[in-house]
Amino acid sequence: MYAQMVDTGVKAVRAVAEMSPEEQAFQARIDADIKIEPKEWMPDAYRRTLVRQISQHAHSEIVGMLPEGNWITRAPTLKRKAILMAKVQDEGGHGLYLYSAAETLGVSRDQMVADLHAGRAKYSSIFNYPTLTWADIGAIGWLVDGAAIMNQIPLCRCSFGPYARAMVRICKEESFHQRQGYDIMLSLARGTGEQKAMAQDALNRWWWPSLMMFGPSDAESVHSAQSAAWKIKILSNDELRQRFVDQTVPQADYLGITMPDPDLKWNAERNHFDFGAIDWAEFQNVIKGNGPCNRDRLRTRVKAWEDGGWVRDAAMAHAEKQAARAAAKAAA
Amino acid sequence: MNEWPLWEIFIRSQHGLAHKHVGSLHAPDAEMAVKNARDVYTRRNEGVSIWVVRSADIVASAPGDKEALFEPANSKVYRHPTFFPMPDDVKHI
Numbered sequence: 226m227y228a229q230m231v232d233t234g235v236k237a238v239r240a241v242a243e244m245s246p247e248e249q250a251f252q253a254r255i256d257a258d259i260k261i262e263p264k265e266w267m268p269d270a271y272r273r274t275l276v277r278q279i280s281q282h283a284h285s286e287i288v289g290m291l292p293e294g295n296w297i298t299r300a301p302t303l304k305r306k307a308i309l310m311a312k313v314q315d316e317g318g319h320g321l322y323l324y325s326a327a328e329t330l331g332v333s334r335d336q337m338v339a340d341l342h343a344g345r346a347k348y349s350s351i352f353n354y355p356t357l358t359w360a361d362i363g364a365i366g367w368l369v370d371g372a373a374i375m376n377q378i379p380l381c382r383c384s385f386g387p388y389a390r391a392m393v394r395i396c397k398e399e400s401f402h403q404r405q406g407y408d409i410m411l412s413l414a415r416g417t418g419e420q421k422a423m424a425q426d427a428l429n430r431w432w433w434p435s436l437m438m439f440g441p442s443d444a445e446s447v448h449s450a451q452s453a454a455w456k457i458k459i460l461s462n463d464e465l466r467q468r469f470v471d472q473t474v475p476q477a478d479y480l481g482i483t484m485p486d487p488d489l490k491w492n493a494e495r496n497h498f499d500f501g502a503i504d505w506a507e508f509q510n511v512i513k514g515n516g517p518c519n520r521d522r523l524r525t526r527v528k529a530w531e532d533g534g535w536v537r538d539a540a541m542a543h544a545e546k547q548a549a550r551a552a553a554k555a556a557a
Numbered sequence: 558m559n560e561w562p563l564w565e566i567f568i569r570s571q572h573g574l575a576h577k578h579v580g581s582l583h584a585p586d587a588e589m590a591v592k593n594a595r596d597v598y599t600r601r602n603e604g605v606s607i608w609v610v611r612s613a614d615i616v617a618s619a620p621g622d623k624e625a626l627f628e629p630a631n632s633k634v635y636r637h638p639t640f641f642p643m644p645d646d647v648k649h650i
Contacts, residue, residue, distance in 0.1 A: 262620070264617070264619070264620050265620045266620070311600075314596075314600065315600070318596075318597050318600065321582060321597050322580055322597075325563075325580055325581040325582060326580075328563065328581070333560060334560060334583060335560045390580075391580070394579075394580075398600075398601070537559070537561070537585075538559060540561070540585040540586075540589065541559050541561060541585045543585065543586075544585035544586035544589070547586065548586070
């Protein structure tokens with residue numbers, strides 16, 4: 226998802242008898258759905274895993290601005306441009322909510338930014354694909370934000386208070402993102418033959434990467450059991466992926482475009498859509514840094530940070546000067 | 558690196574309601590903290606007033622003191638009106 230394959234540093238979920246009294250009390254609170262707050266005792270592995278998960282989620286929001294920002298200057302109308310700017314600004318805001326949630330666990334903002342820029346921290350695989358046409362902006366809102374909502378709504382109930390509260394804010398805003406994307410797809414689907422072909426082409430390129438957002442299949446997902454026990458992962462990767470497919474296929478039907486999957490068909494027995502095999506080799510390759518845009522995304526991100534350095538320094542110098550003047554005036 | 562200090566943000570969502578903690582952000586000074594809070598926390602008319610407080614200036618009770626601080630109230634149920642059953646025939650009380 227926005228945080229894929231988060232390493233818990235734990236080999237297996239331990240039985241209650243193997244836990245220290247502190248850990249037992251901690252797990253009992255989680256089992257009773259009592260939220261954990263930053264200053265309370267927590268196992269180191271829980272803290273480390275959450276820092277990884279929340280910062281990865283934050284990085285995804287921040288890097289996620291890049292593929293869409295690419296189209297702000299080329300949006301087809303002023304209205305679409307204003308909407309896209311608002312959407313991209315929201316993504317920046319989501320990153321900020323999440324960074325502050327992670328900071329309550331004792332990691333600094335600068336450390337997280339440094340980890341992202343050095344390639345030590347990950348962000349979602351989905352943002353390493355290029356946005357080739359305007360239809361991609363529609364497909365991202367509809368599919369990528371749709372998949373994000375699917376993942377984030379259960380996280381509003383996660384065990385760590387600041388993360389859960391950030392998720393509530395984010396989910397409220399995310400629905401706008403999905404609808405503006407579908408609205409772009411609707412306009413294209415109702416347009417000329419060429420526009421409809423653009424919509425289909427965008428779906429063809431974004432469908433499989435969107436399904437990969439949910440992460441490896443449950444059988445391959447080594448850290449899921451511990452994350453589920455800690456309630457920082459509420460539903461499994463495969464459950465979320467299935468829900469997403471079931472919800473999205475009828476939406477594509479309405480648009481009159483088709484998923485690029487010959488194996489996709491309704492299974493009346495399961496009451497779900499069956500779908501074809503995901504190319505996990507591609508997913509692993511993108512995660513390892515070899516997707517179509519990995520290097521470009523990181524380069525752009527680092528450049529923005531470095532180019533903005535003088536602004537951060539100047540603002541701080543100004544604040545210090547003002548504070549010194551105020552102190553001198555008070556002393557005089 | 559010279560990280561901007563952290564500020565806690567409180568928003569009054571409507572006239573008549575109290576300010577409520579909504580999250581935190583980094584800013585070089587109080588003035589910028591208010592400006593940043595406006596962009597980060599009120600993009601959809603969520604507020605009519607903003608308070609910003611340096612996180613370092615907040616004094617909080619320790620989680621370990623929870624029992625000492627709050628447990629004494631548990632045994633004082635008579636502080637709640639429902640502790641006193643009233644006869645059905647007695648009205649307006």
